[in-house]
Amino acid sequence: MKKVLVTGGAGYIGSHACLVLLENNVEVVVLDNLCNSSLESIKRVEKITGKNISFYNADLMKPEDIEEVLQKEKNIETVIHFAALKAVGESVAEPLKYYENNISGTINLLNAMEQHKIQNIVFSSSATVYGNAKTVPVDETAPTGPTNPYGQTKLMMEQILTDCSKAKNLNVTLLRYFNPAGAHNSGLIGEDPEYPNNLLPFVQQVAAGIRPKVMVFGDDYETPDGSGVRDYIHVMDLAEAHYAAILKMSEVKIYNVGTGVGYSVLEMIEAFKRISKQDVPYEVGPRREGDVGILTAEAKLIKEELGWSAKRDLDEMIQDSWRWQSQNPKGFRA
Numbered sequence: 001m002k003k004v005l006v007t008g009g010a011g012y013i014g015s016h017a018c019l020v021l022l023e024n025n026v027e028v029v030v031l032d033n034l035c036n037s038s039l040e041s042i043k044r045v046e047k048i049t050g051k052n053i054s055f056y057n058a059d060l061m062k063p064e065d066i067e068e069v070l071q072k073e074k075n076i077e078t079v080i081h082f083a084a085l086k087a088v089g090e091s092v093a094e095p096l097k098y099y100e101n102n103i104s105g106t107i108n109l110l111n112a113m114e115q116h117k118i119q120n121i122v123f124s125s126s127a128t129v130y131g132n133a134k135t136v137p138v139d140e141t142a143p144t145g146p147t148n149p150y151g152q153t154k155l156m157m158e159q160i161l162t163d164c165s166k167a168k169n170l171n172v173t174l175l176r177y178f179n180p181a182g183a184h185n186s187g188l189i190g191e192d193p194e195y196p197n198n199l200l201p202f203v204q205q206v207a208a209g210i211r212p213k214v215m216v217f218g219d220d221y222e223t224p225d226g227s228g229v230r231d232y233i234h235v236m237d238l239a240e241a242h243y244a245a246i247l248k249m250s251e252v253k254i255y256n257v258g259t260g261v262g263y264s265v266l267e268m269i270e271a272f273k274r275i276s277k278q279d280v281p282y283e284v285g286p287r288r289e290g291d292v293g294i295l296t297a298e299a300k301l302i303k304e305e306l307g308w309s310a311k312r313d314l315d316e317m318i319q320d321s322w323r324w325q326s327q328n329p330k331g332f333r334a
């Protein structure tokens with residue numbers, strides 16, 4: 001049986017990835033400091049799958065924590081590295097916190113992997129590395145140029161991993177996620193932000209009456225209805241991409257993980273209204289600094305090389321988000 005260490009496995013994408021791994025009979029070890037996640041997500045993944053996760057409340061900033069996990073857990077074959085800070089606005093205000101945590105955490109992890117001879121790593125990167133893409137859909141060869149410190153840390157971590165791959169024969173798969181959304185269809189796990197910065201969690205909370213209205217950040221982009229267009233990917237499809245990745249590790253590979261299809265902010269709000277049968281009041285405001293008009297993925301490469309493509313459509317994504325939101329109005333805190 002394969003054994004995989006998942007850093008950040010209690011978080012939104014990490015918990016869905018753990019679920020997919022367990023369903024495929026992978027043995028799962030989670031290392032998470034719970035700074036932006038809840039142990040309850042791990043318990044629920046265990047409940048859904050009927051399988052156990054070896055959980056460690058441990059911090060990548062403390063090499064001794066990582067050492068302790070790897071001492072106890074022998075025969076880890078692959079690491080999936082999610083653990084990182086991810087709030088764009090905060091990264092602009094507190095750049096050092098982001099560089100320190102994301103970069104040092106990754107370096108500590110790589111040092112420990114080298115010590116313990118773990119040769120495979122799948123990294124949670126982001127389409128944010130493309131910054132202002134000149135043409136869409138973007139493929140993996142497009143120029144990079146993140147527009148904020150969070151995005152810079154993702155690109156730097158990609159570079160560190162690439163250098164280590166060459167120097168240390170490490171197998172590295174860099175997955176550049178587009179816009180993850182949705183939840184597992186059990187309604188038991190989902191995204192649980194304290195304050196939502198991303199569109200769908202915000203719309204969800206407006207539909208649930210927790211917040212009064214959605215602010216649409218600009219309707220003067222060069223898009224069909226003027227609002228921003230993104231490539232939303234169901235978190236379960238994204239989780240499955242990680243499973244596909246661990247089955248076929250080799251020297252450095254970079255894959256976009258998206259659907260290739262874009263939806264605008266206004267289309268997302270309308271679809272949410274239709275599916276949730278709730279009112280979703282909104283107001284058009286100014287553009288948000290650092291935003292681009294349109295970003296969608298060219299996702300051919302991952303299909304050709306890993307045989308993965310997104311299976312779930314927009315309606316399923318919104319139905320699943322709404323189920324999670326309605327059944328857990330206070331997220332994991334209830």
Ligand code: UD1
Pocket residue numbers: 088089126127128150151178179180197198199200202214215216217218227228229230265288289290291
């Ligand atoms: C954002 C991050 C990106 C990160 C990704 C993770 C920024 C600038 N980018 O991407 O670095 O990797 O999340 O998921 O924050 N919108 C509104 N009103 C809202 C929220 C969003 O109109 O209240 C619009 C945005 O302008 C954008 C679209 O909705 O057009 C999606 O926004 P969001 O969910 O924040 O994702 P990104 O900005 O694409």
